[in-house]
Amino acid sequence: MQRPEPTMRASKFLIATLKETPSDAEVISHQLMLRAGMIRQSASGLYSWLPLGLRVVRKVEKIIREEMDSVGSQEVLMPSVQPAELWKESGRWEEYGPELLRIKDRHNREFCLGPTHEEVITDIVKKELRSYKQLPVNFYQIQTKFRDEIRPRFGVMRSREFIMKDAYSFHISKSSLQDTYQDMFDAYVKIFDRLGLDYRPVIADNGSIGGSGSHEFHVLASSGEDDIAFSDQSDYAANVESAEALAPTEARAEATQALTMVDTPNAKTIAALVEQFDLPIEKTVKTLFVEAADDSDFEIVALLVRGDHQLNEIKAEHCAQVKEPLTFATPEQLLSNIGASAGSLGPINLKVPVIIDRSVATMSDFSAGANIDDKHYFGINWERDLALPEIADLRNVQEGDPSPCGTGKLSIKRGIEVGHVFQLGLKYSEAMNATVLDENGKSKNMYMGCYGIGVTRIVAASIEQNHDDNGIIWPANLAPFQIALVPLNYDKSTEVRDTTDALYQALTAAGIEVFLDDRKERPGVKFADMELMGMPHRVVISDRGIKAGTFEYKGRCDTEKQDISSTDACQYLVEKIRA
């Protein structure tokens, strides 16, 4: 009889399972990936993929390839080491900062380890494409990226070296870019559906690159590093950093209190002020000072948000008067410009520009610092005590806020960013002079889009969503193997061995990826390992069962095992697996 191939046999496959949880793994996916023997760490943020883990990576890549190919994106492979010249041409050699790992070769020429590939692909496209007739085009690659993260963490979730699918599209017009952007968005939906993830596309910030459209795809998980705001009554979802906080609809109430200055020596924070003077927190205002834009006549600018609200730094940066990147004023700057210290700051008697949040504009009878140390004003009212300043959306949305889409209220959940689609526009094609001739024979910069998926991060994200006390629970499309055969007494019982091998052959012939646990281990050890590694289906073959004409079957999520007839087991299992 033909025996199973070595790589599918547990006795020849590296099973590097760990009983105990390594102490430096914080999140569940990191713990389980180490315990299941999928990865090992080489240095902070650098991991090796062991055979089991790599099989899962390949499953993710396969799905991505199929969907990318089906929307007409062409696969390429670019170098991970890139020449500095390209980055200097785009301006990012200076812009990118220390996250870009720069290296020199033996001739002292400068290179970097590629964190992304806009420069390389733009350089290729500008050299190869001449005419608008060749557009649009779309290229993708699945490749190792390197970003010298300040703080790698959570295992493969935020590592320095990681595998990413990145795609870049080129267009003669904005509308063509928007068409491809939509195609890519749709492809991403298919990819994340097939990956079996609980995810949401969310509206994202365009960052400093600008451009008109950007969506992130987030896997919902409590260990996520981003806050996502959802409408409870529509499809609206946005990263909190870019979710609009609507202006309150109710008009400002009439003033009822007189403006009074109060001694508040022990109230340096809103929390202390609220507690000591029994004020509603919605009647207090936080005043934050940040550095003013370089072309401003002032050194600093005041930003006001309600006491219970959080300043949104990205929104603040978008104000013309505010310096980018956002920089908080130093105590010295406060003293020289205001004459008071943090803890007693407010909008009255200021000689610097003031921008207030929309919700602050509708407040009345509120309190804020007096710009005199240890004093606050109570009963402040706009247009009576001071003029209404410039109004802007400055705060983070909160749970319960009305949704910016107009229907429903917002709730906030944590998300792991696993994908990003982005309309880049002309940034790189202008900087690098990437042009084609249009139908009038005129040279035109190409519009660009870029589209990323974090391949290795998806593996971790999937585990965050799919596990139990016994280990990983792989969705069908990601499982390293589709089924585990666990024979008992495989080494001693000819019956068991022949029956197991026959079932193996039959399942393999049906196109199933079978893992055969032929180790000389006690049953409990095998069961525990198969569950830890997340095998979706398990069949136990024993002398006892063979005599009764049955195998024992258990799905990874089933609570009960069941006996199945050994005569039509193969067909039954194939149906189970394909279901």
Add this chain to the structure above:
RNA sequence: CGGGGCAUAGCGCAGUUUGGUAGCGCAUCUGGUUUGGGACCAGAGGGUCGUAGGUUCGAAUCCUGCUGCCCCGACCA
């Protein structure tokens, strides 16, 4: 880069306070008994105690420098 913690056998840890030359559990190897949920008995191997220096008759232990890793804040797939 700032703040905090850790570094002793492959993994998880004790020993450090009070210096006397390293131990426990798991794993590994050998023999035996076991064999449907991480077995048991007997035996064995494995550590320049992260690294460099200092104090001391003597350092895992006390002192100093360095390195690595992890956690909390700014980046992003």
